[in-house]
Amino acid sequence: MSQNNAIYKGFKVSAIVRRAPGGGHGATPVPAGFLATVTITQVSRDSGSLRLVPPLEQQSGRTPHDAIALAVTHARAVIDGMSTSVAHK
Secondary structure, eight states, rough: OOEEEEEETTEEEEEEEOOOOOOOOOSOSSOOOOEEEEEEEEEEETEEEEEEEEOOOOOOOOHHHHHHHHHHHHHHHHHHHHHHHHHOO
């Protein structure tokens, strides 16, 4: 089973996975069967949680695990980018 909630560098990464919309009868099959969308929330002990950015773009994969793994990896890269931009200010 894929882990769809994780804490990374003080941020909660949550992935929601769903089946990709399939074509109707006779339509070309969709190569990626699952889509995953992640949200990033800053975790704070004092004031609860704060949603940091809107949900990120969907990532697709042939299995739920693949879609979640790609989405979480993308979210971690976004968090790393935010950490870098804060460090440079």
